Amino acid sequence: MFVIVNGQTRPLPEPRTLAALLVLLSPPAPFAVAHNEEFVQRGTYDMCCISPAIGSISFTLQQEVEMRDQEMDDQLVLYGRIFTSRLLLGTARYESPRQLSEAISAADPAMLTVSLRRQLAASKDSGQSFWNLLRETRRTILPNTAGCLSAREAVKTACMARELFQTNLIKLEVIGDEVNLQPDPFGLVEAANELVKLGFQVLPYCTEDWVLCRRLMDAGCEVLMPWAAPIGTGQGPRNARALRELRQRAPQIPLIIDAGIGLPSHACQVMEWGFDGVLLNTAVSRATAPVRMARAFANGVRAGRSAFLAGPMIVQQAATPSTPEIGRPFASQSSQFPPLLSLDSV
Numbered sequence: 083m084f085v086i087v088n089g090q091t092r093p094l095p096e097p098r099t100l101a102a103l104l105v106l107l108s109p110p111a112p113f114a115v116a117h118n119e120e121f122v123q124r125g126t127y128d129m130c131c132i133s134p135a136i137g138s139i140s141f142t143l144q145q146e147v148e149m150r151d152q153e154m155d156d157q158l159v160l161y162g163r164i165f166t167s168r169l170l171l172g173t174a175r176y177e178s179p180r181q182l183s184e185a186i187s188a189a190d191p192a193m194l195t196v197s198l199r200r201q202l203a204a205s206k207d208s209g210q211s212f213w214n215l216l217r218e219t220r221r222t223i224l225p226n227t228a229g230c231l232s233a234r235e236a237v238k239t240a241c242m243a244r245e246l247f248q249t250n251l252i253k254l255e256v257i258g259d260e261v262n263l264q265p266d267p268f269g270l271v272e273a274a275n276e277l278v279k280l281g282f283q284v285l286p287y288c289t290e291d292w293v294l295c296r297r298l299m300d301a302g303c304e305v306l307m308p309w310a311a312p313i314g315t316g317q318g319p320r321n322a323r324a325l326r327e328l329r330q331r332a333p334q335i336p337l338i339i340d341a342g343i344g345l346p347s348h349a350c351q352v353m354e355w356g357f358d359g360v361l362l363n364t365a366v367s368r369a370t371a372p373v374r375m376a377r378a379f380a381n382g383v384r385a386g387r388s389a390f391l392a393g394p395m396i397v398q399q400a401a402t403p404s405t406p407e408i409g410r411p412f413a414s415q416s417s418q419f420p421p422l423l424s425l426d427s428v
Contacts, residue, residue: 100130151201154389157214158192160305160336161251161283163191163222169330169362169383170224170338172363176372185366187217189376195220195253195361197228198243231260233273240244240277252277252372253307253340254286263313266275267294271301287340290324299335306332307340307361310352314364316344319352329356346375346382353386354394422426 104127107267113418128214153379158165170230171191176182186194194216215224225243240252257274265288278301286298291310296308308328319325320342329337338359339352349360369375404422 085426099128100213101127113165123264150231156387160192160285160334165222167192167380168359168387169323169349169380170195170359170361171376172361173212173216174363175367177254181372183215183219183374184373186221188373189362189366189380191221192359193224193251194219195224195226195359195363196247197226198239198246209378222251223247223249224251224253225249227255227273227286228313230255230259231266233269233276236273237276237280240273240282243284246398250283252284254284265309267290267297270294271297274298274301274303285338290321290328292324292328295328295332299332305336305338307338310339310348311342313341315342316365317342318344320346322355325352325357325412326355346378349379350389351381353383356390359383 101183131245152306168188169189169191170193171189173182174197176185189307196216212320227236227243230239234417235258236254237279240254243252243281244250253274255276256269257263258269265286267289270286270403271294274286275283284301284303285305285307287309288298288302290296295306301356309339310325312320319339325339330373336358338361339349339357343352343360343362344348344365348381349362352360360379362379366372366376366379
């Protein structure tokens, strides 16, 4: 008789009980057992007989269960939508549709950001193929108002995006300076107020300025997307103190770092500070190996979030030995314990 154990077929000797199989397999404790997808309570293994037909046995280590439960509990929630990934990925400036598709698979993002542009008469097929590619990924689409220079332009672009992509989600950008692409705080708040009234779920691209962020929350924004540095620079967090202060002063609202991230270590760092996610585009699409970089960023975001949940140690001002001083076998006289014998020469 054979039985399938965690996907592998194994012979089952007499007697054909679960207890006998456990003796044979000796799984490391602690573990949980399921027989034919039914949980078997500890203490009843002797009474669980395995039928002559091929049965299915599953072992799950307790540590694996706890890790999975923690991952399921730690989810990103944006406007009621639940995501297991905390990485958002832009879709611009990739060398080919295939490269974009592979980068999406490697990054496993929660959302894909897309911008609206006029379609040229000669580019109808390419536009349709791009849209088909995005739909095939089955990712949530987050349209944005990239490049808009006024609140009025941003609102009109958002309305067109809703018509096209059939979603109330909008990443709001209102640029105030075309040199460093800094958000316009006045136009941003004006556009946010209008879009919320129109039923949009607004994710505004903003700076780390607390007053601006407060005004956006007052307008009805339930998510904020502060920059780390100007768009496309890859400089990483330029004002770490202000970003960390923003996180402390707005502990309940999701904060997603948008723009200026250049390395996976940058993404890991802001996630360690307690930010809820990271949006990337240029850091992946302009890397030498975009697909590999996408995977590296995904790992960096997960590592940073895990470190935040683990609770980092408190930074100390003075050195503290990591091993105990007591009982050092070759301690010198400078040790806190006096030597057994002291000889002084005259």
